[in-house]
Amino acid sequence: MDLQQRPPFETGQGVSATASPVAVRLSGLDITFHIGDQRYKAVTGIDLAVSAGEFVSVVGPTGCGKSTLLNAAAGLLTPSAGKVEIFGKPLSGLNARAGYLFQADALMPWKTALQNVAVALEPMGVPAAEANERAREWLGRVGLRAFVDRYPHMLSGGQRKRVALAQMLIRNPEILLMDEPFGPLDAQTRQIMGNLLLDLWSKDRKALIFVTHDLEEAIALSDRVVVMSAGPAAGIVADYKVPLPRPRDIAEIRLEKAFHEIHRDIWASLKVEVQKAYAMGEGKELVEGSNR
Amino acid sequence: MNRLKLLALQMLVMIVCLGIWHVVTVYPLFGETKTIQFFFSTPIDVLARTFKQLTGSDIYYHLGITLTETVLAFVIGSAAGILFGFTFARNDLLAAVFDPYIKAANALPRVVLAPIFALWFGLGIWSKVALGFTLVFFIVFFNVYQGVREVSPTVLANARMLGMNGRQLFRHVYWPSALTWMFSSLHTSVGFALVGAVVGEYLGSSAGLGYKIHEAESVFDVTGVFAGMLILAIFVIAIDSVVTLVEKRLLVWRPGQSSTTTT
Numbered sequence A: 001m002d003l004q005q006r007p008p009f010e011t012g013q014g015v016s017a018t019a020s021p022v023a024v025r026l027s028g029l030d031i032t033f034h035i036g037d038q039r040y041k042a043v044t045g046i047d048l049a050v051s052a053g054e055f056v057s058v059v060g061p062t063g064c065g066k067s068t069l070l071n072a073a074a075g076l077l078t079p080s081a082g083k084v085e086i087f088g089k090p091l092s093g094l095n096a097r098a099g100y101l102f103q104a105d106a107l108m109p110w111k112t113a114l115q116n117v118a119v120a121l122e123p124m125g126v127p128a129a130e131a132n133e134r135a136r137e138w139l140g141r142v143g144l145r146a147f148v149d150r151y152p153h154m155l156s157g158g159q160r161k162r163v164a165l166a167q168m169l170i171r172n173p174e175i176l177l178m179d180e181p182f183g184p185l186d187a188q189t190r191q192i193m194g195n196l197l198l199d200l201w202s203k204d205r206k207a208l209i210f211v212t213h214d215l216e217e218a219i220a221l222s223d224r225v226v227v228m229s230a231g232p233a234a235g236i237v238a239d240y241k242v243p244l245p246r247p248r249d250i251a252e253i254r255l256e257k258a259f260h261e262i263h264r265d266i267w268a269s270l271k272v273e274v275q276k277a278y279a280m281g282e283g284k285e286l287v288e289g290s291n292r
Numbered sequence B: 001m002n003r004l005k006l007l008a009l010q011m012l013v014m015i016v017c018l019g020i021w022h023v024v025t026v027y028p029l030f031g032e033t034k035t036i037q038f039f040f041s042t043p044i045d046v047l048a049r050t051f052k053q054l055t056g057s058d059i060y061y062h063l064g065i066t067l068t069e070t071v072l073a074f075v076i077g078s079a080a081g082i083l084f085g086f087t088f089a090r091n092d093l094l095a096a097v098f099d100p101y102i103k104a105a106n107a108l109p110r111v112v113l114a115p116i117f118a119l120w121f122g123l124g125i126w127s128k129v130a131l132g133f134t135l136v137f138f139i140v141f142f143n144v145y146q147g148v149r150e151v152s153p154t155v156l157a158n159a160r161m162l163g164m165n166g167r168q169l170f171r172h173v174y175w176p177s178a179l180t181w182m183f184s185s186l187h188t189s190v191g192f193a194l195v196g197a198v199v200g201e202y203l204g205s206s207a208g209l210g211y212k213i214h215e216a217e218s219v220f221d222v223t224g225v226f227a228g229m230l231i232l233a234i235f236v237i238a239i240d241s242v243v244t245l246v247e248k249r250l251l252v253w254r255p256g257q258s259s260t261t262t263t
Helices: A066-074 A113-124 A128-141 A157-169 A187-204 A215-221 A257-281 B003-026 B033-040 B043-055 B058-089 B092-107 B110-121 B125-149 B153-161 B166-184 B186-203 B209-218 B222-250
Strands: A022-035 A038-051 A055-059 A081-086 A098-101 A175-179 A207-211 A224-228 A236-241
Touching: A022 A066, A022 A207, A038 A066, A038 A207, A038 A236, A055 A066, A055 A215, A066 A081, A066 A098, A066 A175, A066 A207, A098 A157, A098 B153, A113 A128, A113 A157, A113 B166, A128 A157, A157 A187, A187 A215, A215 A224, A215 A257, A224 A257, A236 A257, B003 B033, B003 B043, B033 B222, B043 B058, B043 B222, B058 B092, B058 B125, B058 B166, B058 B186, B058 B209, B058 B222, B092 B125, B110 B125, B110 B186, B125 B166, B125 B186, B153 B166, B166 B186, B166 B222, B186 B209, B186 B222, B209 B222
Parallel strands: A055 A207, A055 A224, A098 A175, A175 A207
Antiparallel strands: A022 A038, A022 A081, A224 A236
16 A cells, blocks of 8 residues: 655654744735726735744735735735745645635535535545544534534534534645634634634644734734735735743633733734725725625 | 415315306306306316316326426436536636527527427427427526536635545536526426427327317317316426425525425
């Protein structure tokens, strides 16, 4: 039997790498959309590096191109200028080493929770029986053991996100991309999902880029928070480290003094951009969360 | 409103209608009953004839013919509709080039094709299958086309991010989506297959339910026409409930079973 070889850059456990490799590097990234005859420059001059094992949140005003950035890293969008490098290699086509958690419902509505998760293994050539077995196990890990045979419409918003999370993680991608995944959920469910995410992530620390418009969520979850300016032609205006200890509890960490200090700092730069976005958005449609 | 009351009211409508029909045709209120019965028959005669036909064996031969034509028209029409729907939805140039012709063909009242089909395929079942085919094909074609086109971009992007290749995308995303749309028009397309068969038989054949009705009509046997219509109605309801059963099984994943309209 021919076992699949592990990529050489993956340092084994116990090997103390001096510095984690850069999982995602965006350099000089420009993305322009063509809508009819009009051209809309969404983001410009983006430089961002995310190391393996790093949890980076991207915050910014609505419509600033946060999702655009993520889509470029996923290979769903081709940048007009600049480079996307994945573990040092230029990205062409879809990013096969990344998993993507969408803001909108992305599950196949005609498949049960189990089928939705198991199907993620099919492209990797896993036999159906084994795929089902592993999918069952993953659904258990996200707390849906009793719901494996439900169709998406029979699940709540939070449960659907759990299925989507299992569907993404079962493939064991080296990079996780999340586009306001908990945006449509209510506040309590968001906290529960946040804790679940941290719990799952901390087991094998993948590089994670988390796009959100919720600054508190960003700080509570991440190692780094990147602030983007108001669009069009948005760029990165600030990059903060979050020196809060792990493991964290999303609900409790918000009460700590250190959290408030970081929040105050980041909000100072984010506020300017949010105000700019609203000033520009006056008279224009400005729908929260519609920037897919 | 509870079920019993509803059922009672529904029965009442039938009894009132049949009652009026009976009174008007049996009692000389609007002239001689013989003349009126020639044109309208009487409900008791119609029911008696229907019962006699349904207990006889002859009618089942004709029903069998009509059913064969309906099933063939539906199967062949759906297969062609799915094939062309997929091809056109995945190929923009093809869709654009053929767009005016498909619209023109769909706008044509298909009944006018019946004589041509009789000429081409003879008076046997195949001219009726051809007529039903032209009706079913377009419904399935447009629905499959729509189904493939309207796959949620998020579901598609997600499937691609999961690493699916073209064949897997087809199997897990495009195909189920297209089938959903097709099934949602199942009542309509099955109904049209039946319309094609019966109209074809009516216009020229030697067997089938349409033939039976035409036969009765050509000898001014109004009772026979009404009995034929009643049997046809029972037949349609039977087929429709089978379709509903199939639909329920296939679309189990859909929120709030939305029923489609019958033609």
